[in-house]
């Protein structure tokens with residue numbers, strides 16, 4: 059590994075946290091480049107479970123440098139809490155985390171706007187963390203960046219301007235005075251707290267790349283939640299796809315060596331929107347309970363379904379995925395047959411490619427190929443040739459259908475529960 063982007067290949071929650079933690083061992087820098095604290099990356103480390111929302115999962119690897127880059131929208135109050143929480147559990151953060159001065163902020167009014175929208179008929183099932191309104195402001199050129207936050211007079215002026223502009227909507231839920239109080243309550247302390255963290259992160263990365271350091275870019279969400287390529291408008295407001303790592307971190311496209319797509323052996327989605335292979339009956343319930351499919355950020359039950367190769371071909375294409383990390387294969391143990399969606403049927407036609415039309419996305423009927431199930435126990439196996447033949451065949455089928463080879467297989471949250479296939483990903487020195 060030199061520079062590697064790790065992306066979610068489905069609708070998020072594919073297991074990126076574990077994969078980044080695993081590969082982070084060989085990285086010098088771990089960088090978050092988009093999204094915000096809508097992400098929930100779960101890592102089991104030293105027998106303890108950590109859920110990271112804004113800080114790269116690499117922070118749990120002693121000595122590694124972590125960067126929250128410009129493409130992220132960051133909630134200063136929530137970030138401070140996350141830093142203090144990690145430190146209370148013995149993880150050193152100060153001196154290891156740099157936060158981009160260019161990053162846009164999520165402020166209290168963004169959360170109210172998000173919640174207000176979610177209470178209406180345009181609801182899409184967001185995490186209500188203020189992500190959409192914060193990115194809207196960024197693109198609408200009324201956003202406030204960390205650099206602005208560090209300048210008290212400017213910050214106050216920009217907040218006031220935004221409150222006035224958004225007053226017609228905000229005042230339906232909260233008075234501007236209450237909102238001002240909430241916004242400025244801890245402002246001075248927060249600003250001082252962040253002083254040592256604020257950095258010119260593109261310059262840091264340029265230096266790292268020039269010194270041939272290993273840099274790992276940690277994506278949040280997944281390709282099907284991408285604002286361009288996902289199931290629009292049921293998406294997040296950033297670009298989780300790999301290409302966004304360059305813009306979101308301030309590095310050139312030539313700097314990237316490899317793109318690893320993290321993919322579950324089945325599919326999950328949390329929030330509303332199209333999900334062609336969704337299982338609403340007993341099988342969906344089974345996957346949810348065995349796979350512990352509940353949101354790490356909001357606790358909502360995840361919707362579950364079969365593996366969707368149409369989605370994966372789309373994802374491999376729009377991300378430029380060169381290798382896959384297949385997670386949660388063990389959850390399918392004993393399921394027979396295992397179904398894989400290989401195409402869609404729509405208006406009498408067979409679709410091999412994921413459609414752009416929201417009507418088509420909502421109405422397609424999956425065409426399934428049934429594969430024989432496997433019996434275990436597979437959990438604990440660390441060599442590919444020890445897996446039952448049917449499990450290996452399933453993996454090969456997914457590779458062929460998706461169009462990218464599997465570099466490793468994960469069958470549990472801990473680092474040892476992994477089968478390494480592509481030796482270049484070896485994380486032990």
Ligand code: IMO
Nearest residue numbers: 070071096097098184185278279293294328329
């Ligand atoms: P990680 O990084 C799964 C979903 C929300 C909602 C949509 C928009 O853990 O994979 P937002 O709050 O972003 O405006 O909500 O996106 N969503 C996620 N789903 N995993 C995530 O992150 C998600 N982050 C946002 O549920 O459907």
Ligand code: MG
Nearest residue numbers: 071098099354
């Ligand atoms: Mg998650």
